[in-house]
Structures are given as C-alpha cells and as structure tokens.
Amino acid sequence: MENILVIGGTGKTGRRVVEQLKNKGIEPRIGSRNASPSFDWDNKDTWIEILSGIEKMYVTYYPDLAVPGAKEAIESLTYLAKELGVKKMVLLSGKGETEAEACEKIVMNSGVDYTIVRASWFNQSWSESFFLDPILSGEVALPMSDILIPFVDANDIAEVAATVLLNDTYNGEIIEVTGPELITFKDIVNIISKTSNRKLNFYEITLEQYIDGMKQMQIPDDVVWLIEYLFSHVLTNPKNQQVVNDIERVLGRKAKTFLEYAQETAETGIWSQVEVQ
Numbered sequence: 001m002e003n004i005l006v007i008g009g010t011g012k013t014g015r016r017v018v019e020q021l022k023n024k025g026i027e028p029r030i031g032s033r034n035a036s037p038s039f040d041w042d043n044k045d046t047w048i049e050i051l052s053g054i055e056k057m058y059v060t061y062y063p064d065l066a067v068p069g070a071k072e073a074i075e076s077l078t079y080l081a082k083e084l085g086v087k088k089m090v091l092l093s094g095k096g097e098t099e100a101e102a103c104e105k106i107v108m109n110s111g112v113d114y115t116i117v118r119a120s121w122f123n124q125s126w127s128e129s130f131f132l133d134p135i136l137s138g139e140v141a142l143p144m145s146d147i148l149i150p151f152v153d154a155n156d157i158a159e160v161a162a163t164v165l166l167n168d169t170y171n172g173e174i175i176e177v178t179g180p181e182l183i184t185f186k187d188i189v190n191i192i193s194k195t196s197n198r199k200l201n202f203y204e205i206t207l208e209q210y211i212d213g214m215k216q217m218q219i220p221d222d223v224v225w226l227i228e229y230l231f232s233h234v235l236t237n238p239k240n241q242q243v244v245n246d247i248e249r250v251l252g253r254k255a256k257t258f259l260e261y262a263q264e265t266a267e268t269g270i271w272s273q274v275e276v277q
Helices: 014-023 044-051 070-083 098-108 132-137 154-166 185-196 207-216 221-234 246-251 258-268
Strands: 004-007 029-031 056-059 088-094 113-119 139-142 174-177 201-204
Touching (some): 004 014, 044 070, 088 098, 098 113, 139 185, 174 246, 185 201, 185 258, 207 221
Parallel strands (some): 004 056, 056 088, 139 201
16 A cells, blocks of 8 residues: 555545545545644644655645745645655646746656646635635625636546546646636526525625725635735636646546536535525
8 A cells, every 4th residue: 555645634625535545445644733643834843754654645735825935835845755755746736826836846846756736716615615605695796707717626626636646647747627617606606596596696896895895804814815816816817717628538537517516515505504694
C-alpha cells in the first residue's frame, strides 16, 4: 500500500478524495489541524511529522492559492516534501487564476512527479459555502449575473484527483476540470428554485454593492478580499469561460451537470432549512 497524504483532508475536495481512496482499500493520512499528527499551514513545525514516510500527496490550500502568502507556503512545502522523499504531488489549482498558476510552476519545476488539477468554480459553493446563506434566505443578490461559468462538481474533481494520484500515466499533465456546460448565476438560482420547490428572488447588483454588503455583515477581511478577487479577476477571465472535457478523458464518463447536482442536493433537504427572519 502506498503512503498517501491528503492535505485539506476534511475540506470540500479533500474529504471526497479520502473517500475515493478508502473505496480503493487505501487509508490515507489526513492533513488537517484536527488530525493526529496535525497539519497547519501557518505552523511549519507540524509539516515534518506528517510528511514522514509519505510517497504521494494531494494538496489543497485554504482558502485559495490566490491569497497572499499562498505562493510562499507552497514553495516551502514542496521543497520540504522533496527533501523528505515524496515522489509525487497532485495540486488542486484554480482555472483562470494568475496567482494559482505561479504556485503550479513551483510544483512543476520542483523535480518531483506531479499532476495539476485545475478546477472551475464548484457546484458545492451553493450547498456548502458562501452562496448557501442567500439561498436559505430566499433573497439572492449577486453581481455579474450573466457571465457564463462552467461550474464543476466537487465529487468529479475528487474522483479525477484520486485517479491521477494513483495513475502515473498522468504525471506531468495539467488536467482541467469543468462541468459540461456554461451556466449563469441566474440560471443556477432558477434551477435551485425548481429542484428545491422554493421561491427564490434574484437581484442584480454591482460588485461594489456586493463587497459593501459583505463588509456590513462583518465577513472576515481575507474572505472579502478573496471574493472580490474571484469576481473581478477570475470570473471575467476568458480561460474560465471554457468547457474542457478532461473529466470525461480521465474518468471515461461525462461530467455531472448542475441540474444533476441540484436534484441530488435538493433531496438532502439542505435548501429546505429556511432561515428564520
């Protein structure tokens, strides 16, 4: 059995990668602050023990490779991993993010075998992240509502990541994971409304209004910065407005549509937990 580490092993894709590996009979080491041994991006003293004896690793950086300090952290981790004998890294990156591409280059030029998994925006942002609260409130206000985005499912990302982690024929490749269609925020809210059988009101606002609203809600500054960056730089990047068929190439099946994700998610009841005003 290979010794595999999943950094971010309790996060959106990380926990799904762990599940994929367990289904294949592999018990990976979990890289998170609550694991034992623990892993903390902000405490390099935790890195050596968790990397000890590891051959392959899946790396996600929270909250995003675009944030200040991510590049330096990836550089330090990659250097240490190589020194400790890690043979392969699979890095989760962001499609259309210049800063993320700088992190990719660090891994690609390290001398360690690698695969880059470059993902579009996650479907699960609407059920496990910052778009969930507006859905629960029934009042969804977003900027740039007509921009086309190839939203991708986190389960598809994880299955691709686990596959390329174990299959060395993908070494040296950049795998781009997107959904099978381009879809707008307006489309998404309509789909969620229909699948959850709820009335959702959608409002078109400016990016400035959206940022001001987050600040008034006292959302942490680093999260506000990241959301503003994603909307102003990533969402409008032509690279992020393309459907790529790498999921089908790697998995031998089509990527999940947003409608399929919404139907499955609606059945869990997560969107029916309406907020009390």
